[in-house]
Amino acid sequence: xxxSLSIKGIQDGLLVSIPEGNWDEARPAFLELIDEQTDxxxxxxxxxxxxQRTLGAAELGSLRDALSEREVNLWAVLSTSEVTxxxxxxxxxxxxxxxxxSGADEDVPFETVLYxxxxxxxxxxxxxxxxxxxxGHVVILGDIxxxxxxxxxxxxxVWGRLRGMVHAGAAxxxxxxxxxxxxxxxxxxxxxxxxxxxxxxxxxxxxxxxIREGQLVAEEWQNKRRR
Amino acid sequence: xxxxxxxxxxxxxxxxxTTATANLGASLADLGYRVVCIDADIGLRxxxxxxxxxxxxxxxxVDVVEGHCKLRxxxxxxxxxxxxxxxxAAQTRDxxxxxxxxxxxxxxxxRQECDWILIDSPAGxxxxxxxxxAPADVVLVITNPEVSAVRDADRIIxxxxxxxxxxxxxxxxxxxxxxxxxGDMLATEDILDVLAIDLIGVIPEDETILISxxxxxxxxxxxKSIAGKAYRNIARRLNGEEVPFETLxxxxxxxxxxxxxxxxxxxx
Ligand SMILES: Nc1ncnc2c1ncn2[C@@H]1O[C@H](COP(=O)(O)OP(=O)(O)O)[C@@H](O)[C@H]1O
Ligand SMILES: [Mg+2]
Numbered sequence: 001x002x003x004s005l006s007i008k009g010i011q012d013g014l015l016v017s018i019p020e021g022n023w024d025e026a027r028p029a030f031l032e033l034i035d036e037q038t039d040x041x042x043x044x045x046x047x048x049x050x051x052q053r054t055l056g057a058a059e060l061g062s063l064r065d066a067l068s069e070r071e072v073n074l075w076a077v078l079s080t081s082e083v084t085x086x087x088x089x090x091x092x093x094x095x096x097x098x099x100x101x102s103g104a105d106e107d108v109p110f111e112t113v114l115y116x117x118x119x120x121x122x123x124x125x126x127x128x129x130x131x132x133x134x135x136g137h138v139v140i141l142g143d144i145x146x147x148x149x150x151x152x153x154x155x156x157x158v159w160g161r162l163r164g165m166v167h168a169g170a171a172x173x174x175x176x177x178x179x180x181x182x183x184x185x186x187x188x189x190x191x192x193x194x195x196x197x198x199x200x201x202x203x204x205x206x207x208x209x210x211i212r213e214g215q216l217v218a219e220e221w222q223n224k225r226r227r
Numbered sequence: 228x229x230x231x232x233x234x235x236x237x238x239x240x241x242x243x244x245t246t247a248t249a250n251l252g253a254s255l256a257d258l259g260y261r262v263v264c265i266d267a268d269i270g271l272r273x274x275x276x277x278x279x280x281x282x283x284x285x286x287x288x289v290d291v292v293e294g295h296c297k298l299r300x301x302x303x304x305x306x307x308x309x310x311x312x313x314x315x316a317a318q319t320r321d322x323x324x325x326x327x328x329x330x331x332x333x334x335x336x337x338r339q340e341c342d343w344i345l346i347d348s349p350a351g352x353x354x355x356x357x358x359x360x361a362p363a364d365v366v367l368v369i370t371n372p373e374v375s376a377v378r379d380a381d382r383i384i385x386x387x388x389x390x391x392x393x394x395x396x397x398x399x400x401x402x403x404x405x406x407x408x409x410g411d412m413l414a415t416e417d418i419l420d421v422l423a424i425d426l427i428g429v430i431p432e433d434e435t436i437l438i439s440x441x442x443x444x445x446x447x448x449x450x451k452s453i454a455g456k457a458y459r460n461i462a463r464r465l466n467g468e469e470v471p472f473e474t475l476x477x478x479x480x481x482x483x484x485x486x487x488x489x490x491x492x493x494x495x
Binding site: 125128146147 | 378379381382384385421423
C-alpha cells in the first residue's frame with residue numbers, strides 16, 4: 001500500500017509531506033486534498049517536505065502557482081535533492097523551518113522540549129459570528145455559542161459549553177477528537193465526518209467525540225489512564 | 228450635574244430600541260430627573276415620531292456637529308414632561324456626517340446639563356452603531372425571545388465587549404406569557420444562559436405600546452399599561468433601586484424562576 005500524504009500544524013502554518021512515487025499522481029492528489037478542504041487551507045502558509053524527490057524549477061513553480069490560485073502560500077521546500085534545492089532557491093523559497101519544528105539532528109541538552117502540534121489557548125466565550133481557525137489544537141476556556149465556529153487541524157477542547165460549530169482534524173486527520181464539558185454542538189465535524197447533536201437527555205456531562213470504526217461517536221470523557 | 232450615559236442597542240432591527248428609549252426617558256424624567264434623549268439612528272430617525280415631537284424639529288444632531296446651532300437650540304422639550312428633551316437625528320444627510328469623537332464631545336458637553344443621557348442606537352449591524360457606543364457608560368441590549376434575535380444580540384454583546392463597553396445589561400422585550408407557559412417561546416433562563424449578561428428588565432407584549440406610540444406619549448406615563456410599568460421598573464433599577472421582577476398574570480413560575488438569576492444593583 002502506498003504511503004499517504006501527511007499534514008502537520010507547525011509553528012506558523014502547515015507542513016505537508018508528499019510521499020515518494022510518481023509526481024504526476026502525487027501532484028493532483030495533493031491539490032485535490034486542498035480543494036476538498038478549502039476552508040481549512042485558504043490563507044495558510046505551507047511548507048513542503050519532499051525528501052529526495054527531484055523537482056525542477058518549472059514543476060515547483062507551477063505547483064506554487066497552483067497553490068496560490070487556491071490562496072495557499074508556499075513558502076518553504078525541504079529536500080535532500082540538489083536539483084530540488086536549487087529550484088527552490090531560484091524561486092526564492094526557504095529551505096529550513098525554524099529550529100523547534102525541524103525535529104531532526106538537533107542537540108537538545110535536556111528533554112524539556114515537547115514535540116507535537118501547536119495549540120492555542122482562548123480564554124473567553126466565543127459569541128455568534130466569532131470564527132477561530134488554527135492548524136494545530138485549540139483549547140477554549142469558555143463557551144462556544146450558537147453561531148460561533150472553531151476549525152482546527154488537530155483536537156478541540158472546550159472547558160465550557162459547546163453549542164456552536166466545531167471542525168476538528170479539518171485537514172483530514174481522523175484521529176482528532178473534540179472534548180467539551182457540555183457537548184451540544186449545532187454541528188460537529190471530525191475530518192470528513194459530520195454529525196448533528198441529538199437533543200440532550202438529562203444533565204450535561206463531559207464528553208469526547210471521535211471517529212470509531214468510521215462513525216462519529218460521543219462518549220463520556222474520562223481519564224482512561226487511571227483505570 | 229454629571230449625567231450618566233445609557234446607550235440602547237440591539238443586534239437585530241425592530242426589536243424595540245426606540246420604544247425603550249422613549250419609555251425609559253419618560254420614566255426617568257417622571258422620577259424627577261433631567262433627561263436628554265439622542266436619536267443616533269441617522270437616516271432612520273423615528274424617536275421624534277414615537278415621542279410625538281416630529282413637528283417641532285428645527286435643528287438636529289448633524290446641525291450640532293457641524294456647528295450650525297448651539298446644543299441648547301437642538302434640544303426639543305417634551306410636551307408632557309418639562310425635564311425631558313430630544314435631540315433628533317438628521318433624516319436625509321450622509322451617515323458619515325457624525326463620528327464617534329463627535330458623539331463623545333457632544334455627550335461631554337451635555338453631561339453638565341442633565342442627569343441622564345439616553346442614546347437610541349442603530350442596530351449593531353448598521354453604520355452609526357459605533358457612534359452610539361462611543362460615549363456610553365452603560366449599554367442596554369434589547370432582544371425579543373426569538374432564536375434569530377438572540378443570536379444577533381450575542382454577536383453585538385461580543386462587539387460591545389471588544390469595544391470595552393461591556394458586558395451591558397439585557398432587556399427582554401415582547402414576551403408573551405401564554406407562549407412561555409406553553410413552551411413555545413425561548414425561556415428566559417435559556418436566553419440568559421447563552422448571553423451570560425445581567426437582565427435588567429422583561430417587557431411583556433402589550434398593545435398599549437402601539438396605542439401610546441400613535442399618541443406620541445410614552446406608555447410608561449400610563450398607569451394602566453403593564454409594559455409601561457415594566458419600563459418604570461427598569462428606570463428605577465438603573466437608578467440603583469432594588470425592584471423585584473414583576474409577576475405577569477398571576478403565574479409566578481416563569482418570573483419566579485428568573486428573579487433568582489438577576490443580580491441586584493443599578494448603575495449609578
Ligand atoms: N412590548 C411591546 N409590545 C408590543 N409591541 C411592541 C413592544 N415593543 C415594541 N413594539 C413594537 O415593535 C415595533 C418596533 O419597535 P421599535 O422601538 O421601533 O424598534 P427598533 O427601534 O428596535 O427598530 C414598533 O411597532 C413597536 O410599537
Ligand atoms: Mg429605532
